[in-house]
Amino acid sequence: MWLVSDDDTQIYMLGAMHALPRGTDWERGKVADAIATADELVMELSPDELAGAGAVFQSLAPRTAPLAMEKRLPPQALAGYRALEARGGDFGGDTLDDWAVMVLMGQRVAQSAELDSSDGVETRLTEQFKDARKPIRGLxxxxEQLMLFETLDPATQRTLLTRAAENSGNAVKDVGALTAAWGRGDVAALEKVINEDVDAVPAARKAIITDRNRRWTAWVHQRLEQPGTVLMAVGAGHLVGPAGVPAMLEAEGLEVRRVQ
Incomplete structure (x- = not known):
């Protein structure tokens, strides 16, 4: 968690994990203080938007015409895809866009790793801020979020899907390493695990990570013009590395301090 502030505004930026193992204890120390003192919670999606995300996914995910996975993936990737599919049932991938199949694969990996969004940072924060009757907003x-994937060019979508399928055999282990790095606050390990894969697909990195970080950096600048204390919780990958929000803010002359 990082802090950027001026004379009358404090913005805590918490790197969130969207899903975690049941019972993960992370609401301690400075994080607990930030939760208690914040006037509002700002996340990637507001609770209402998150609740409606499934319906938006269903509207955007279908292909114009079905295309068999055998025609999309080379043999090794197809084998990985089928193995992942076998763990929990048919994805219905033939009827879906490449990006949508990849999203469903990621959800299956999280399930296999025994991670649950109901135990994720955003869910727990939402419960606490609702109980405290404090406002919760979305960036x-x-x-908008799903259109970032929908509007990726077909070649980039296919590359992402192929890489996800090829690496699916190690995906549960990789997710475990990511969760462990987050739990011990190891920023260098987080940066490596989170960014190493997406760095190999520059168009995806730009759309999904870098451009959004720029928009959120601009939001922080604007929010500093209003007094108060804000807890901003976004995916941890957006806060680490030279293209993370804290680094972008520092590059623009603001003092950013890691507080936990």
């Missing part, structure tokens, strides 16, 4: 809409 994006569900449609």
């Amino acid at each position: 994006e809409t569900a449609r």
